[in-house]
Amino acid sequence: MMTYIVFILSVIFVIGFVGFSSKPSPIYGGLVLIVSGGVGCGIIMNFGGSFLGLMVFLIYLGGMLVVFGYTTAMATEQYPEVWVSNATVMGVFLLGLLMEVMLVLYVLKSEEVGVVFKFSSVGDWAIYDIGNSGVFSEEIMGVAALYSYGAWVVVVTGWSLLVGVLVILEVTRGD
Amino acid sequence: MNPLILTIILMTVFLGTMIVMASSHWLMIWIGFEMNLLAIIPILMKKYNPRAMEASTKYFLTQATASMLLMMAIIINLMHSGQWTITKVFNPTASIIMTLALAMKLGLTPFHFWVPEVTQGISLTSGLILLTWQKLAPMSILYQISPSINLNILLTMAVLSILVGGWGGLNQTQLRKIMAYSSIAHMGWMTAILVYNPTLTMLNMLIYIMMTLTMFMLFIHSSSTTTLSLSHTWNKAPLITTLILITLLSMGGLPPLSGFMPKWMIIQELTKNSSIILPTLMAIMALLNLYFYTRLTYSTSLTMFPSTNNMKMKWQFETKQITLLPPLIIASSLLLPLTPMLSILD
Numbered sequence: 287m288m289t290y291i292v293f294i295l296s297v298i299f300v301i302g303f304v305g306f307s308s309k310p311s312p313i314y315g316g317l318v319l320i321v322s323g324g325v326g327c328g329i330i331m332n333f334g335g336s337f338l339g340l341m342v343f344l345i346y347l348g349g350m351l352v353v354f355g356y357t358t359a360m361a362t363e364q365y366p367e368v369w370v371s372n373a374t375v376m377g378v379f380l381l382g383l384l385m386e387v388m389l390v391l392y393v394l395k396s397e398e399v400g401v402v403f404k405f406s407s408v409g410d411w412a413i414y415d416i417g418n419s420g421v422f423s424e425e426i427m428g429v430a431a432l433y434s435y436g437a438w439v440v441v442v443t444g445w446s447l448l449v450g451v452l453v454i455l456e457v458t459r460g461d
Numbered sequence: 462m463n464p465l466i467l468t469i470i471l472m473t474v475f476l477g478t479m480i481v482m483a484s485s486h487w488l489m490i491w492i493g494f495e496m497n498l499l500a501i502i503p504i505l506m507k508k509y510n511p512r513a514m515e516a517s518t519k520y521f522l523t524q525a526t527a528s529m530l531l532m533m534a535i536i537i538n539l540m541h542s543g544q545w546t547i548t549k550v551f552n553p554t555a556s557i558i559m560t561l562a563l564a565m566k567l568g569l570t571p572f573h574f575w576v577p578e579v580t581q582g583i584s585l586t587s588g589l590i591l592l593t594w595q596k597l598a599p600m601s602i603l604y605q606i607s608p609s610i611n612l613n614i615l616l617t618m619a620v621l622s623i624l625v626g627g628w629g630g631l632n633q634t635q636l637r638k639i640m641a642y643s644s645i646a647h648m649g650w651m652t653a654i655l656v657y658n659p660t661l662t663m664l665n666m667l668i669y670i671m672m673t674l675t676m677f678m679l680f681i682h683s684s685s686t687t688t689l690s691l692s693h694t695w696n697k698a699p700l701i702t703t704l705i706l707i708t709l710l711s712m713g714g715l716p717p718l719s720g721f722m723p724k725w726m727i728i729q730e731l732t733k734n735s736s737i738i739l740p741t742l743m744a745i746m747a748l749l750n751l752y753f754y755t756r757l758t759y760s761t762s763l764t765m766f767p768s769t770n771n772m773k774m775k776w777q778f779e780t781k782q783i784t785l786l787p788p789l790i791i792a793s794s795l796l797l798p799l800t801p802m803l804s805i806l807d
Contacts, residue, residue, distance in 0.1 A: 439489070442480065446496050449473045452466055456503040457517075 292332050297390055298325045304382030308375050311366030312358045316351060323347045335425045462507070473500035474594070481598040487535040487545050490602060491528065494566070497598060498524045504590060505583045516582025520591075523565060523575045530562035547602075550609040559602075560610050566599040569652060570621035573645045577629070580641035585686065588637050589677040592644045593670045600651065600666055607659045615652055620742065622649030627749025634688045636680055639753060640673065643712060646750050653743060654727045657734050660806050665723035672720060672793040675708045678786050684777040688757060692766035693775040702762035704786075707794045709758050713751035719796035726803065 287294070302322030306315035323346055331339040365371075369379050433440060462470075477497030484490045498521065505517040534555045535545075542551040550556040561572075568576040580588045603610070626646025633639050651665045683701055685691040694701050711718035716725075724747065731740040760766045 439492075442489070442492055442496070445473070445476070446492065446499070449469065449496065449500055452469060453499055453503050456462065456466060456470070457506055461509050 292329055293393075295325050295329045295332070297386065298322075299329065300386050301383065304379060304386060305369070308369065308378035308382060309367075310369050310371075310375055311362065313355075313362060313366055314368060316355050316358060319351060320347060323351065334423060336423075337426050337429060462503070470500050470503055473497075474504070474590070478594065478598045482601045485547050487538070487547060490547065491532055491535065494524075494528050494531065494598060497595070498528065501590070501595065505579070505587050507587060508584055512582040513584075516579045519575050519582075520579045523572070527562045527565035527572075530558055530565065534558035534562060547605055550606050553611065556606070556609045557611050557614060559606060560614055563599045563603050564618050564652075567596060567603075567648050567652075568641075568645055569618045569648055570625045570645070571618070573622065573625055573629075576645055577633075577638045577641040580637045580644075581635055583637075585637070585677060585681050588640065589674065589681075592640060592677075593673050596644075596648070596666065596670075600662065603652065603655055604659045604662060607655050610656055612656050615656060616739070619649045619651075619653035620739070620746075622646060622652070623743055623746045624649075624749075627746050627752075630753045631749065633753070636686050636688065636691060636757075639757070640676060643750060643754075644669075644673070646747070650724065650727060650743065650747075653739070654730055658730045661723065661726050661730055664726065664803065664806070668719055668723050668793070668796070671789060672708060672712045675704075675786070675789040675793045676712065678783040678789060679705050679708065681781050682783045682786070683775075684781065688760055689766070689768065690775075691757070692760040693768065694761060695765065696775045697777070697780075704790055706758045706762040708790065709754040711794050713754040714747055715751070717797050718794045719792070722797055722800050726800075 299322055302318045302325065305318040306322075309315075323342055327339040327342040330342065367375060369375055474497055477493045477495075477500060480493030480496065481490050482493075484493060502517050502521055505520060506513050534550075537558065538550055538552055538555040539545060540552075541555065550559060565572040580591060583591065623646050626642045626644075626649060629645070630639050630642030633642065647665070647669045651662045651669070654661045654665070679701055680686070680691070683691060683694040683698065685694065691705070694705070707718065711720035714720045714724040724744070728740040728744060731743075
């Protein structure tokens with residue numbers, strides 16, 4: 287099972303996405319996002335990105351999703367929609383689950399799957415090595431390089447964040 | 462809007478397009494598109510009525526979907542070539558998805574449905590920015606990946622766009638929807654020649670932007686958003702009616718006005734590449750566009766359109782100041798004799 291851990295984690299990832307794409311109330315969407323975020327962190331860590339996995343937990347789940355949870359709790363209605371309360375939501379969820387199950391069976395059975403890009407069965411998801419250099423981890427070096435060679439990217443992303451906040455305030459200002 | 466915020470947001474719209482046009486790394490291009498999209502939303506929502514909000518939401522949804530498709534194409538390209546530079550798209554799948562994503566951003570058929578609805582829901586100045594500035598970034602990317610674009614898909618979308626732009630505009634009386642359908646048709650002309658001679662795409666883009674700027678400035682000056690309202694401009698500023706006549710005929714592609722130049726060059730390039738039926742079809746379908754332009758000139762400059770008697774004096778707010786109108790008029794009508802200068806390009 288450990289050789290196919292990435293495959294299993296990505297299946298859980300997709301099922302989580304199906305769970306909130308079928309549009310229950312945002313509270314339940316946030317709940318599923320926690321699961322998907324945690325599983326996504328597991329996928330990244332299996333590729334050797336321990337720092338980025340930690341980022342997912344800390345910043346995404348511990349920062350952004352907490353703020354999302356608070357604002358949704360302020361704006362929620364009296365009887366929020368669950369997956370089983372509305373026939374449409376349950377129908378879409380079951381349909382998504384069915385399609386994922388069919389895809390998994392197809393991947394497990396046939397030698398290679400070519401949907402948009404080819405990957406050969408489950409073997410492609412098994413990780414044998416984590417990068418070509420044996421001296422340092424490229425992923426942390428990449429983050430460090432962002433702040434040295436990639437200073438322009440930091441400027442651009444910082445400016446985008448500032449403008450994002452300004453745009454949101456401007457849009458919700460009303461009259 | 463607070464002037465400081467407006468300045469920052471307009472600067473970001475400008476910066477987003479500049480980043481897209483000047484980057485050689487696919488990720489920066491995607492960042493530029495997203496920055497552009499984010500910053501133009503409050504410009505579209507200047508008016509705070511439900512129509513404008515719905516238009517901004519539609520614009521945001523379609524452009525965000527297109528950006529997602531672009532990101533997927535970038536990642537597929539990365540998977541197959543291992544590098545992020547923009548010079549050549551190595552995988553046909555990535556190239557097709559990228560072409561479709563950029564067509565969604567431009568408003569080519571079959572992704573044209575948002576253009577009339579978004580343009581109609583926003584103010585004239587916002588519509589101006591939407592139909593001119595926002596086309597620069599996707600077109601520059603199409604220009605840069607033009608050697609690896611699948612010809613069949615692009616030409617199908619181009620021809621269908623010219624068709625839809627012509628036919629869709631026939632039943633419209635709202636000026637903003639007419640300009641939106643005109644934009645769809647012109648995008649079709651521009652992308653038809655992209656694979657054969659991308660310089661003509663840029664030429665067409667330049668002349669289209671000048672003509673659309675002129676038209677929108679004239680509409681803003683007469684504060685009119687419907688054909689009926691435009692037909693009253695003879696009352697307030699008779700010179701505007703003449704300018705509307707000239708600019709609309711130029712948009713329709715009639716010689717001796719400058720709108721003829723891109724169409725002529727495009728048809729010439731297409732026939733040089735041994736496709737005869739295609740430019741014939743395109744020229745015939747441009748007649749549909751010309752029909753609703755001349756109908757606008759008929760109601761505006763050639764006749765005193767029927768209206769109730771107390772509407773004969775045009776009532777409007779104080780005349781808005783328009784920038785740069787004389788140079789724009791000259792540029793959008795008198796540039797045809799400069800055609801031999803095109804030989805200096807490329």
